[in-house]
Amino acid sequence: QVQLQESGPGLVKPSETLSVTCSVSGGSISSNYWSWIRQPPGKGLEWIGYINYSGDTKYNPSLKSRVTISVDTSKSKFSLKLSSVTAADTAVYYCARVPLLYCSGGSCQSYFDSWGQGILVTVSS
Amino acid sequence: DIQMTQSPSSLSVSVGDRVTITCQASQDISNYLNWYQQKPGKAPKLLIYDASNLETGVPSRFSGSGSGTDFTFTISSLQPEDIATYYCQHYENILYTFGQGTKLEI
Numbered sequence: 001q002v003q004l005q006e007s008g009p010g011l012v013k014p015s016e017t018l019s020v021t022c023s024v025s026g027g028s029i030s031s032n033y034w035s036w037i038r039q040p041p042g043k044g045l046e047w048i049g050y051i052n053y054s055g056d057t058k059y060n061p062s063l064k065s066r067v068t069i070s071v072d073t074s075k076s077k078f079s080l081k082l083s084s085v086t087a088a089d090t091a092v093y094y095c096a097r098v099p100l101l102y103c104s105g106g107s108c109q110s111y112f113d114s115w116g117q118g119i120l121v122t123v124s125s
Numbered sequence: 126d127i128q129m130t131q132s133p134s135s136l137s138v139s140v141g142d143r144v145t146i147t148c149q150a151s152q153d154i155s156n157y158l159n160w161y162q163q164k165p166g167k168a169p170k171l172l173i174y175d176a177s178n179l180e181t182g183v184p185s186r187f188s189g190s191g192s193g194t195d196f197t198f199t200i201s202s203l204q205p206e207d208i209a210t211y212y213c214q215h216y217e218n219i220l221y222t223f224g225q226g227t228k229l230e231i
Contacts, residue, residue: 035221037221044212044223044224044225044226045169045212045214045223045226046223047220047221047222047223058219060220060221061220094168094169096168101216104155105155107153107154107155107157107217108157108216108217108218109157109174109175109216110216110221111159111171111174111214111216112161112169112171112214113171113174113180115168115169115170116168117167117168118168
């Protein structure tokens with residue numbers, strides 16, 4: 001059973017860069033895709049981006065200019081960096097596993113089958 | 126972009142109730158629709174994928190149906206541990222979209 005665990009600072013100053021890391025255990029990071037999702041307090045879920053073991057990344061267009069996701073397969077970890085943060089970036093940040101991703105007949109399927117517990121990151125001076 | 130419209134946004138329920146939540150896509154998405162449960166302070170949990178397939182270990186009182194643009198999630202007999210917020214989700218054009226969520230309240 002794969003397990004994911006987020007870590008990183010819980011407080012970031014405005015205009016600085018938010019950095020969180022996800023440690024993967026109980027399964028190989030060198031398969032599947034791995035994703036970041038966030039949830040502002042009291043609000044819904046927003047996908048940030050994903051990466052695979054070879055470093056292929058895709059990002060939500062609404063965040064693309066500020067997001068970098070990277071992977072360290074030797075440490076079974078992948079990381080999120082979000083630059084130039086504001087209070088609007090205050091959220092619980094989740095990492096998750098993407099077990100499949102495919103398109104057929106003009107439509108596509110992908111979902112998240114394992115999640116970390118989440119880490120609250122507050123942007124405040 | 127495909128829009129996912131989930132309703133209702135909240136629902137007052139009682140133990141034993143049959144609960145139904147709907148999710149409508151702005152265009153045909155075949156059966157590529159997934160449902161998650163999120164309890165307060167916890168991460169979301171995948172319950173159903175491909176509109177109607179139950180994830181391993183999920184109780185059979187949960188079910189999903191639909192294809193094309195209209196989808197339904199059902200709890201056949203609500204248990205106390207089912208109090209949570211439920212989200213639908215779809216993936217298209219390198220973008221994951223979640224519904225707005227349905228919060229079940231006693």
